[in-house]
Amino acid sequence: MRVLTSLDRAQIEDLLRRDEFFWLDLQNPADDQVGELGEIFQFHPLAIEDTRNFGQRPKLESFGDYVFVVFYGARSDPDGVKLTEVHLFVSGSYVVSIDRGLRCDELSEARTSLEQIGERGEQFVLYKIFDALTDSFFPVVQSMDEDIDTIENDIIQQPTDEQLQMIFGLKRDLVNLRRVISPQRDMFARAIDDITTLPGLEPSNHDYFRDVYDHLLRISDQIDTYRDLLTSAMDVYLSTVSNRLNQVTKQLTIIATIFLPLAFVTGFFGQNFAWLVRHIDTLNAFLIWGIGGLVLPLVLLLGWFRRAGYF
Numbered sequence: 001m002r003v004l005t006s007l008d009r010a011q012i013e014d015l016l017r018r019d020e021f022f023w024l025d026l027q028n029p030a031d032d033q034v035g036e037l038g039e040i041f042q043f044h045p046l047a048i049e050d051t052r053n054f055g056q057r058p059k060l061e062s063f064g065d066y067v068f069v070v071f072y073g074a075r076s077d078p079d080g081v082k083l084t085e086v087h088l089f090v091s092g093s094y095v096v097s098i099d100r101g102l103r104c105d106e107l108s109e110a111r112t113s114l115e116q117i118g119e120r121g122e123q124f125v126l127y128k129i130f131d132a133l134t135d136s137f138f139p140v141v142q143s144m145d146e147d148i149d150t151i152e153n154d155i156i157q158q159p160t161d162e163q164l165q166m167i168f169g170l171k172r173d174l175v176n177l178r179r180v181i182s183p184q185r186d187m188f189a190r191a192i193d194d195i196t197t198l199p200g201l202e203p204s205n206h207d208y209f210r211d212v213y214d215h216l217l218r219i220s221d222q223i224d225t226y227r228d229l230l231t232s233a234m235d236v237y238l239s240t241v242s243n244r245l246n247q248v249t250k251q252l253t254i255i256a257t258i259f260l261p262l263a264f265v266t267g268f269f270g271q272n273f274a275w276l277v278r279h280i281d282t283l284n285a286f287l288i289w290g291i292g293g294l295v296l297p298l299v300l301l302l303g304w305f306r307r308a309g310y311f
Contacts, residue, residue, distance in 0.1 A: 001125060003115050007033050012040055016093060021122050023129075024096045025111055034098075041096065043089060044068070051087050054100050058183040060191045066091035067194050072180040073104040073136035076143050081173040083180060086133060090126060092198050097129065106132040126195065127208030134184075134215045137177065141222045144170055148229050155233060159240045167237070171230050178223050185216040254305060261297035 002015060002022035007029065015022050029037070031052060038048040047068040050056050056070045066089055073084040084104040089096040097107070110132035114125060147170060151163050192209050280289050 001114065001122075003111055007036060009036065009040060016040075019093055021092075021125070022094050023111070023114070023125060024094060025107075026096070026098045028100050029098060037096065041066075041089065041094070047089070051098055054085050054087075056085070056087075058180050058187055060187050060194060062191075062194045065199055067198065069195075071130065071133050071184060073106060073133035074140045074177065075104065075136060076140050080169060081140055081144075081176055083176060084133070084136070088129070090195055090198065092122070095125060095129065104133060104136055106136040123196065123208060127212065130209070130212045131215070134212050134219070137181065137219045138215075140177070141219060141226065144173065144226055145222075148226060148233065152229075152233050152236070155237050155240060159237050159244070164234075164237060167230055167234050171227070174223055174227050174230070178220075178227075181216060181220050181223060185213070185220050188213040188216055258298060258301055261301065262294055265293045265297065 002020065004011065004022060004024045005026070007024075007026065012022075012024065026033070026037075034048060034051050037043065037051075038045070043066075044063050047061065047063065050068070050070070058072060059070050061068045069088040069090060071086050071088060073086065075082050075084065084099060084101070084107075086104065086107065087098045099107070107129065110128045114128055147166065151166055151170075154160075155163055188209065192213070196209065280286055
């Protein structure tokens with residue numbers, strides 16, 4: 001099997017004429033190159049239009065002797081999860097892959113691996129491409145799993161606004177992943193026979209595509225699980241914040257209640273009644289009526305709080 005990384009028209013036409021299976025892997029092709037690609041392979045204008053305008057949903061469209069597939073990979077990024085959109089033209093004579101923007105490292109590794117392996121069945125080549133893109137999701141979801149565990153532990157210790165922002169960010173990433181994983185899973189479940197029955201595509205000895213479908217199912221289940229975990233983490237966050245708020249409110253209420261009788265006593269004495277002024281003229285009288293009038297309600301309140309279980 002030949003692997004090409006540039007649009008060499010003469011070489012491609014020679015491979016097509018000799019009916020030698022090859023993989024043409026293009027990254028960020030210009031519009032004129034996409035147009036030339038359509039001329040060489042006689043691709044349908046609608047498929048060429050989709051290739052010029054990335055941002056398609058995952059899909060598989062059959063055009064008789066070839067199929068057009070939109071498939072996604074993923075990678076982690078400091079700004080969140082980044083999706084890699086790859087367009088594939090698959091027939092019994094060739095595989096053409098086109099991607100723009102971020103390069104899927106797993107796809108490059110698959111290309112290198114196939115170049116080293118040498119001759120393998122054509123379905124095996126397709127399997128390696130789909131498997132590489134699918135497996136690129138596993139490091140992403142594994143990283144999200146670790147982030148969720150860290151957030152859950154931190155929330156129990158001390159909830160902060162930063163943790164809440166992380167939860168929202170992870171939920172957005174999960175929505176983006178689910179937006180492409182679910183259609184890809186359903187696509188493999190329903191329409192993968194359109195690939196395996198292409199004319200001229202020699203089958204391999206094993207059902208490789210079943211393995212890709214199994215991986216898609218696992219990733220989809222993990223995404224659903226992480227979404228539930230994030231919802232639970234948010235509930236724990238809100239519950240912990242509410243409990244801490246209740247604790248602070250109780251403490252402030254106790255302090256305010258303690259100062260209430262003190263303010264009353266000092267206000268009462270501050271009215272300068274003649275009897276109080278005439279009779280509090282010694283140190284003992286001051287300690288009994290002045291200090292004692294403040295300490296007594298404070299002791300009574302503390303005793304009541306302890307019996308009520310506030311402490």
